[in-house]
Amino acid sequence: MDPFTPPADSSLWCKNFLLGAATASYQIEGAVNEDGRLPSIWDTFSAVPGKVLAGDTGAVACDHYHRWEADIEMLAGLGLEGYRLSIAWPRVMDAAGAPNRKGLDFYKRLLNRLKEKGITTFVTLYHWDLPQHLEDRGGWLNRETAYRFADYVDLMGRELAGTVDAWATLNEPWCSAYLGYGNGHHAPGLANQRFATQAMHHLLLAHGLAMPVLRANDPASQKGIVANIGRGTPNSDSAADRRAAHRFEVQHNAWILDPLLKGTYPQDLFELWPGTEPLVLDGDMRIIASPLDFLGINYYFRTNVASDGAQGFRDVPLEGVERTQMGWEVYPDGLRDLLIGFKDTYENLPPIYITENGMASDDEVIDGRVDDPQRISFLKRHLAAVDGAIKAGVDIRGYFLWSLMDNFEWAFGYERRFGVVHVDYSTQKRTVKRSAELVAKFLKERRERG
Structure with missing residues (x-):
């Protein structure tokens, strides 16, 4: 047996378990000034010196906007059954909210080709590239942006109905909110x-407003949202450290999942961050808790934490553990444990897709090949964790590798390589890695x- 193939009793052998790969618009498309695309917050942010490693930007990225046909052939050639992509909001609407036909036509060609290839399409409507003109009016701090998002979703639902198998409203709102507005690591x-x-x-309000719009415009598709989740483990068995680990998971997981699945924010969150309660209008939580057809889960690593001596927590990195190029600990059990915990916590937990899971490594092309043994081991162990959660009763329908190909890794630029396909950014040559072959x-x- 090769170093990837799951054991004979694995749920992954079920033909109904979808196995695909994922990308995001700003990370791969490039062509930021072509065919009427407007600036996004990531164009603005990455142009500020010191914000992105090596001064990299997404201006060219993987040039997917021009190379999409070959990229789809590559995807299909690997036999991958699903493809998760995102739409660039600034590419499909002008500042007045009118459609940009050239941008829309790009996605129509892309999605139609994927359907011709028999590939299941998962489309994320917001993967962080907010139009800059909306940020200029307050961005996600301005309630009006949620309504502009619903207008954008209305257009996408009407224009792309029938080509999308599953819509995700948002990707990782934790990152958009916390990294973008809480600590400044991401745009804006x-x-x-x-x-x-x-x-x-x-x-979350934008998500809730979008759900009935999608149901009306594209009733045959699935509708959901994608959340990144984090496993927090206590540095010791002390009550203070166990409380710290609980609060880590509250701010990383329950902050998003409780409003979606319970219609309330976790009170522990505002004990951790006192005085930060958002302005919530009557009816907002009911809108946010609109029923989901599926929940996308992104998982990468765990964080070992200790009490900070007050209400919060502090990271305590463990020594002697396996880490990736990002410095993140490889901890597959965290994915299994979180999934089982969600089943026990949320009575209305919808079917789950693992919409991102993968690792960065410093891959090189040597004699025309890319060997990535750590990634192969990583994927096998995390898929085994998914299988363990399925056997414990969690309804998991599929898994998407992050990522189809190396790309612009946000504040880390092009140094960190998450793809199962290597990209030479100077020539745009794609080289399938050993992990993808397996x-x-x-x-x-x-x-x-x-």
């Missing part, structure tokens, strides 16, 4: 804890088994 680069909680509320081999064997 603001750093105020009160801003983070208000931005989160407007992001995934393709498994999928071929699964199809042959019937």
